Amino acid sequence: MADRVLVLHWWHDSGAVEHTHEVLRGRVREADGRNAEPTVGLIGSQSVRTTDTVPPSARGFDAGKKVKSRKRFIVTDTLGLLLAVHVVAANVQDRDGARRPLLWTRLDHPGVRKIWADQGFTGRLVDWSAQILGRELESSARTLTNAASRSSPSGGPESACSRGSPPTGVSPGTTRPARLARIP
Incomplete structure (x- = not known):
């Protein structure tokens, strides 16, 4: 169980979750005929x-x-x-x-x-x-x-x-992912 928690922290702390969200949002916008941004x-x-x-x-x-x-x-x-x-x-x-x-x-x-x-x-x-x-x-x-x-x-x-709450385990005032290393 501790290994799973570490993996989840790595995904968040490495910026992988934020990067994935940004890429998917851009693809959805482009599929709708709009600019990615x-x-x-x-x-x-x-x-x-x-x-x-x-x-x-x-x-x-x-x-x-x-x-x-x-x-x-x-x-x-x-x-x-x-x-x-x-x-x-x-x-x-x-x-x-x-x-x-x-x-x-x-x-x-x-x-x-x-x-x-x-x-x-x-x-x-x-x-x-x-x-x-x-x-x-x-x-x-x-x-x-x-x-x-x-x-x-x-x-x-x-x-x-x-549609639902912010990600689980997020404290008030800290819902924005940390600006750490971004995945290229």
Whole structure:
């Protein structure tokens, strides 16, 4: 059993999982007649109920849903393919929790020039995205709904959120794979 755990750690730590995901995402996009690298993204968040086994420091109270939970932020391309994930306590506001996945998207996918978001991603976040990341964050409920419906039956980040949780064993704030050695 210990050998299996070591192999799983090697796959993750070596960058093999991240590399495989990137290659497969590119192939799916090309099979759909698109460029391998996306130019537009969608960001969404979703609160997910937690159990008592989740440490109190890793969960928060979502006032809108009135539950103790975690919140996951997901950035996808217009096909609904994953670009970035970030998990935080649910009491974190959308405009604050979105910064890391937006930054990761900027670093890992420099071709993404515009990101569509719902109304929770407004104000300072739009300005920060333009000034710091040099990216346009277009925030409107209608924009996100239209973008998801015309681009893919998978429906963008909300559908990605509902398909399941981030990888098992991932702690809040550490959902992005480490930038270690990449496989050529």
